[in-house]
Amino acid sequence: MPYDLDADHAWFMLNLKELYRQYPRKFLAVREKKVLGAYDDDWKAIESTPLPLGEYLLKPCLESPDAYTVHIRSFGAVLT
Numbered sequence: 001m002p003y004d005l006d007a008d009h010a011w012f013m014l015n016l017k018e019l020y021r022q023y024p025r026k027f028l029a030v031r032e033k034k035v036l037g038a039y040d041d042d043w044k045a046i047e048s049t050p051l052p053l054g055e056y057l058l059k060p061c062l063e064s065p066d067a068y069t070v071h072i073r074s075f076g077a078v079l080t
Contacts, residue, residue, distance in 0.1 A: 003054070007033070008030045008031060011033040012059060016061075024061065026038040026039060027045040027060050028058070029045050029049040029056050029058055030058075031051065031055065031057065036049055038061070
């Protein structure tokens, strides 16, 4: 079965408050709703996680859910 990144992302966001309490400002490697590791930076996480990129969720553990929201505005411009 292919890896379900969306399920891990949903679990991460649902449990953000508790994850932040345990791992403030760490980069978390998550797979199947489990924290595989907590690291000081993203490169250390990539080097230390025994799975290839794309087979786990890698996210910084930040206090506010707003930190994971991207706002995009369009002013009617068309780029070609």
